[in-house]
Amino acid sequence: MSDxxxxxxxxxAVVPGRIPLRAGPVSxxxxxxxxxxxxxxxxxxxxxxxxxxxxxxxxIPVGDVAQALxxxxxxxxxxxVTELRLPRSVTxxxxxxxxxxxxxxxxxxxxxxxxxxxxxxxTAGSGVGAVTVIVFGGAYGGVGGTLASVGIPxxxxxxxxxxxxxxxxxxxxxxxxxxxVLLVGVGxxxxxxxxxxxxxxxxxxxxxxxxxxxxxxSLNGASWDTLxxxxxxxxxxxxxxxxxxxxxxxxxxxxxxxRGLGVRMTATRVALLFTAVLLTAAAxxxxxxxxxxxxxxxxxxxxxLRTGTPPLLASALIGAAVTVWADVxxxxxxxxxxxxxxxxxxxxxxxYLLYLLIRSGRARTS
Amino acid sequence: xxETTRTPSAAPQDAGAVRPEVRLRAEGLTLSYGERTVVRELxxxxxxxxxxxxxxxxGCGKSTLLRAFGRLMKPTAGTxxxxxxxxxxxxxxxxxxxxxxxxxxxxxxxxxxVADLVARGRHPHQSWYRRWSSDDEAAxxxxxxxxxxxxxxxxxxxxxSGGQRQRAWIAMALAQETELLLLDEPTNHLDxxxxxxxxxxxxxxxxxTGRTVVVVLHDLSLAARYADRLVAMKDGRVVAQGAxxxxxxxxxxxxxxxxxxxxxxxxxxxSPLVIPLSRHGAKAADGA
Numbered sequence: 001m002s003d004x005x006x007x008x009x010x011x012x013a014v015v016p017g018r019i020p021l022r023a024g025p026v027s028x029x030x031x032x033x034x035x036x037x038x039x040x041x042x043x044x045x046x047x048x049x050x051x052x053x054x055x056x057x058x059x060i061p062v063g064d065v066a067q068a069l070x071x072x073x074x075x076x077x078x079x080x081v082t083e084l085r086l087p088r089s090v091t092x093x094x095x096x097x098x099x100x101x102x103x104x105x106x107x108x109x110x111x112x113x114x115x116x117x118x119x120x121x122x123t124a125g126s127g128v129g130a131v132t133v134i135v136f137g138g139a140y141g142g143v144g145g146t147l148a149s150v151g152i153p154x155x156x157x158x159x160x161x162x163x164x165x166x167x168x169x170x171x172x173x174x175x176x177x178x179x180x181v182l183l184v185g186v187g188x189x190x191x192x193x194x195x196x197x198x199x200x201x202x203x204x205x206x207x208x209x210x211x212x213x214x215x216x217x218s219l220n221g222a223s224w225d226t227l228x229x230x231x232x233x234x235x236x237x238x239x240x241x242x243x244x245x246x247x248x249x250x251x252x253x254x255x256x257x258x259r260g261l262g263v264r265m266t267a268t269r270v271a272l273l274f275t276a277v278l279l280t281a282a283a284x285x286x287x288x289x290x291x292x293x294x295x296x297x298x299x300x301x302x303x304x305l306r307t308g309t310p311p312l313l314a315s316a317l318i319g320a321a322v323t324v325w326a327d328v329x330x331x332x333x334x335x336x337x338x339x340x341x342x343x344x345x346x347x348x349x350x351x352y353l354l355y356l357l358i359r360s361g362r363a364r365t366s
Numbered sequence: 367x368x369e370t371t372r373t374p375s376a377a378p379q380d381a382g383a384v385r386p387e388v389r390l391r392a393e394g395l396t397l398s399y400g401e402r403t404v405v406r407e408l409x410x411x412x413x414x415x416x417x418x419x420x421x422x423x424x425g426c427g428k429s430t431l432l433r434a435f436g437r438l439m440k441p442t443a444g445t446x447x448x449x450x451x452x453x454x455x456x457x458x459x460x461x462x463x464x465x466x467x468x469x470x471x472x473x474x475x476x477x478x479x480v481a482d483l484v485a486r487g488r489h490p491h492q493s494w495y496r497r498w499s500s501d502d503e504a505a506x507x508x509x510x511x512x513x514x515x516x517x518x519x520x521x522x523x524x525x526x527s528g529g530q531r532q533r534a535w536i537a538m539a540l541a542q543e544t545e546l547l548l549l550d551e552p553t554n555h556l557d558x559x560x561x562x563x564x565x566x567x568x569x570x571x572x573x574x575t576g577r578t579v580v581v582v583l584h585d586l587s588l589a590a591r592y593a594d595r596l597v598a599m600k601d602g603r604v605v606a607q608g609a610x611x612x613x614x615x616x617x618x619x620x621x622x623x624x625x626x627x628x629x630x631x632x633x634x635x636x637s638p639l640v641i642p643l644s645r646h647g648a649k650a651a652d653g654a
Contacts, residue, residue, distance in 0.1 A: 014503045015510065016519040017481045021498070028497045029485075111473075246494035250486060252478070256469040259438050261542070262462025262490035308475040308482065 034311065037304045041317040045093060048324035052092070053085040055331050091222035091286055092327045092341065093320035094230045096293050098283035100319020101234075101241055103294030104301065104310035105276040108251050109269060110181050113302075113356055116295035117280040120185030121163045123294075124192035126284035129159025131196060131211045135203040153229040153285035160281035163188055164273060217290035217342020219327050226286060233282035237275050238316070244272055245312050252308040290342045292349020293319050299356070386450075387414040389546055389578050390435050390465075394444035397430050397602075404430045405602040407444065412546075417572050417579045419593035421586055423623050427602040428582045429470060429550050435580060436467035436548050462490035466544035470551050470582075472535055476524035480534045483523065484509055487541030502541075509540035512574075513567060529560030536567060547571075549581040553588070561585070565592045586640040590614050591632075598622050614638040 013019045021030040053069070054060045060068075060077055067073030068081040103116045110120075117123050133155045137148075171184040196215070200208050213220075247268040250258045259265055280294065297319040298310035304318075305311050323341060326348065330339035390412040397405040405427040412418055412435070420428040433439045434446050437453045446453040453461060466487075474483055487509065488502040510516040513533040523531060532552060539547060549568065553561040569592055572579055583589040589596060590610035597607045600622045606613045611631070619627040619640060626643040 015481050015485070015506050016516075017479055018485060018498065018503070018506075020500070020503060022500070026495045027499045027502075243494055246492070246497075250489050252475050253486070254469065254471075254473040256433065256436075256438050256467070257472045257474075259458070260436055260462060260465075260467035260469070261486065262459040264458050306477070308478045 031305075033305050034314070037301075038314050038317050041314070041321050045317065045321040045324060048321060048328055049086075049089040049093065052089045052324055052328045052331070053081050055328065056080070056085055087224050087227060088219050088222045088327070089324055091227040091230070092219050092324045094227060094234055095219075095283040095287045095290060096297070096319040096321070096323025097316040098230055098234050098237075098279040098319075099290060099294040099323075100297035100301075101238070101312060101316040102276040102279040102283070103319070104298035104312050104315035105241065105244075105248070105272050105279075106294070107298050108248055108309040109272055109276075111251070112179075112182060113299050114182060114295075114353075115185070116292075117160075117276065118289070118291060118294055119182065119189065120167050121187075121189035121192050122160045122167075122277055122280050123284055123289040124189050124196065125163025126156040126160035126281045127215060127289050128163075128192050128195050128199070129155035129157070129281075130214065130285060130288075131199050132159075134211045134214065135199050135207050149225060149228075153282065156285035157278060157281035160277050160284065163192060164277040168273065213340070214288040216340040217288040217345070218340035219287055220338075220340065222287070230282040230286040233278055237279055240271075241275055241279075241312050244268065244275065248272060248312070249309055288340075288342060290323065291346040292353065293323055293345050296349045296352050297322055299352075388412065388447075389414050389449060390580070391447040391450075392431070392434070392444065393447065395431070395434060395441050395446060396443035397427065397434055397439055398442045399430075403442070403602065405434070408602065408604055410597065410604055410607070412578060412580055413595075414578055415572075415576050416594045417568070417581065417592065418595045418597060419589035420580065420582045420597045420599060421584075421589050421622075422599035422605075426599045426622075428599050431599070432467075432548050432550050432580065432582055433469075436465055437461045438467070459490050462542070462544075464544050465546045465548060466539040466542040467548040468535055468539045468550060468552060470554060474523060477522050479520055479522050480515055480526070480537075481506070481510070481519040483534055484515070484519075484537045484541050487538035490542060505543050506541045509537040512540060512571065513537040527560075528556055529563055532556060532560070532564055533567065536564065540571065545578060547577050547579045549579065551582050551584065553583065553585070561588065568592065586614060586619070587638070590640075591635055591637040611636075611638055614640065 019030040021028050050062045050065045050069075054062055054065045058080070060081065064073055064077050065081055068078040069086070071078070099117070106115050106117055106120065107113055109115075130152045133151045137151060167181065167185050167188050170188070171181040200211060203211060247263050250261050250263045251268070253261070255265060283290070298315040300322075301307075301311050301315040301318050302309075305314055323345065326344040327341040330341050330344040388411045392408050392410040395405055395408045395410075396403060404425075408427075408431065410431075420431065422428050430439065434441060437446070437448075437456075437458070440454065448456060448461065448464065484506050485498070485502065488505060491502065491505075492499075507516070510519055513536055515530065515533050515537050518526065518530060518534075523534065526534060536549070536552060539549070552564050552568070556564065565588060568579060568581065571577055581593070583593075593610060595608065596610045596613040598605045598613055598618060605622055606618055614629060616627060616629050619625055619629065628641040628643060630639050630641065631637070632639050
């Protein structure tokens with residue numbers, strides 16, 4: 001399908017390092033990394049799902065899990081794997097993909113590897129929304145039925161959007177890049193975190209317990225029903241994000257240069273920000289605020305693919321794989337104690353954040 | 367504005383249709399950042415195929431004017447016409463196909479390769495599915511060769527010297543293949559040799575491709591030598607415009623910059639040279 005020949009008839013690239021891949025009106029630059037890294041990630045992700053589905057009250061060998069997933073093997077295994085255990089892994093991979101995609105978009109928008117929905121307070125906004133429903137929605141842990149399945153995601157989205165609008169309104173006047181937006185985000189985050197504490201203090205003990213578990217970011221109790229909102233959000237927003245990835249690529253530049261290249265900055269930004277907020281909120285609603293996936297995975301993707309902006313698709317895949325494997329680790333690495341996935345990602349992500357901070361500090365002083 | 371223009375022959379004052387050779391026109395242009403007005407009721411024509419240098423002291427509004435020419439700023443009053451049409455009525459992308467702009471200090475990730483940077487200049491000609499057509503390839507190759515950056519195409523930006531970096535950015539603007547090129551202090555932070563290198567490049571581009579160039583420059587002698595036309599600005603207004611030898615006089619330097627200077631014609635090039643004089647008289651008092 002590709003025509004890699006050039007006008008001179010010589011194979012390869014006319015411009016060094018940019019090998020063309022063309023078919024009809026479609027054209028792109030061929031980079032082995034943009035194909036192989038996502039493929040490899042898919043493999044790692046699939047393996048993670050197999051291992052994760054094997055883990056439970058009765059451990060099932062990976063080979064049998066694979067058979068069960070493809071509709072073969074023992075019928076009992078098949079039931080356990082697809083009905084009981086698979087939803088947990090699928091929720092994990094959807095949530096991870098959504099968070100990492102949101103993180104990639106926000107980091108590109110802010111032109112800052114330290115920006116992420118967690119740090120900008122969007123995740124905390126979703127948390128406030130969801131916890132409000134958990135705490136006030138019904139006495140004594142009584143949130144259930146429609147209120148839980150529709151109310152919590154809706155409240156999480158509303159909270160996330162409000163937080164994003166607040167950050168945008170406070171920071172946008174001087175442009176959305178640089179440290180100003182981060183500082184504003186940290187401030188908004190602090191306010192929302194204290195609101196969360198207040199909510200937890202006001203709640204009765206059962207609700208508070210439930211809210212706390214949720215706030216840790218856990219895939220426990222995931223079912224085919226609870227993963228619906230995040231699945232649909234991702235199904236709709238993933239193509240949107242990929243369409244937006246074209247103007248997104250020009251956002252590596254300062255505003256004037258990007259505008260000079262014909263990017264409609266305000267429209268592009270608002271669309272991207274909206275996408276990121278919805279993804280974060282949907283993911284947070286499904287599994288609680290799973291820390292650092294949105295921050296670390298896009299940077300991992302940048303380093304693996306060696307791109308200027310966080311690559312959207314690869315970030316999402318890496319987010320999915322990291323979250324599923326963090327869940328596997330949390331369930332298996334500590335004997336009988338199962339740690340929520342959010343604790344694991346936080347434990348892995350925090351040192352990484354420190355590393356980024358130290359590195360950016362060094363780049364500044366040198 | 368008539369009283370501020372010393373060369374009436376160069377400033378078309380007829381209120382009729384815009385002559386076709388006028389590519390960019392500022393009409394009663396007022397530009398402000400919030401409350402602060404930077405350019406006031408300015409009229410200026412940029413003629414096809416010329417190299418125009420805008421000179422003036424810091425804060426005189428020259429960069430702001432350039433931003434308005436590139437549609438990066440909405441005027442508070444007046445309009446900018448691109449080929450006779452109000453530039454703000456033209457879609458962003460169409461402007462980007464006709465006007466290339468290099469801001470004063472453009473920013474890009476340091477890990478970006480030169481080839482990738484220059485390829486981004488093709489953005490207005492691309493779409494989400496058409497990202498590296500043979501036209502793109504040809505334009506980028508040509509831009510890299512014209513700027514002497516072809517051999518360095520696979521280097522990343524942090525591996526380049528200041529002059530090479532500036533040439534890479536100019537290559538990006540060239541790859542955009544616009545007939546108009548707006549350059550905001552392209553020689554900023556460069557040593558003298560690199561300044562000459564960049565200006566030679568601009569001159570060469572103009573001669574070989576007939577591009578219309580508007581460039582903001584600080585060095586008066588260099589501006590006079592490389593531009594067909596000089597536009598001198600002060601306090602957001604055009605003080606003088608025309609051929610360098612007509613515009614660049616001792617009186618003008620005194621008026622615009624508040625600086626005593628001697629202006630001599632260079633024997634070899636015939637263009638005016640500005641020799642600034644100290645405020646303290648013939649011999650500068652060191653450490654005063």
